[in-house]
Amino acid sequence: MSGEVRILITGSEIGSYPTVLPLNSMFRPDVPLLKLQVEIDWMPRSPAQALSSLEQRLVEFCPSLRQHECRGHRPYQILCSDEQKASGHRPIEVSLALAHLLEHVLIDALAFITSTPRVSGLTGAHKNSTQRFDIFVECSDASLAPFVVWLAVSWVSAALDGTPLDGAGRPALEVVRALYQKRAEPLPIEDLAAHLGQEPGAVHATLLWLEQHTFVRKGPCAKSRGRRDCYTLQGLA
């Protein structure tokens, strides 16, 4: 029902973008921005309906999207009604709407991992293209960018395809959050499992997946004088 979709990440970098800051008054000038460049092709037969279905599936993976304060233009505001989506003077640009959803999933993941109450973002379409978009999201730690970009694309793609989440779904996000919170002291599996209130076996499976996808790395644990392995987020010092 969602039709064929192509989502291609063409660039991802962290920096300060002084010309972008005034476009969202909620951006904090001292927080770096993740700039994600993306190309999207999506031409569903019933755009407003396809977008609504996508949002409903996405919110099952990511219920906290309901708490987002979206200040986009009316038909593009996330989780507004079908009537509101179809009510604009111009037909809704679904690829732009999809890029905007990626922005919200990025925000949601970054806010969750870093326990930041407010993370702001912005999605802009390129002037001469209906497929190219730049997404800007406050990202206080560059080491988190690869994981949250993967998560946003993967979750939106799964919601589009109606398939289960790859990478153990939410558990991967929870493990990354725990590793980020404990970044000053890399943890062995047992301590990580205790911190998460989960069985070490379940945490091990998630860690293995994260390690295979190079989001975390394993190394001898200083705490146990190298007798056990500890895990840390890839890219953290």
Ligand SMILES: [Zn+2]
């Ligand atoms: Zn929004």
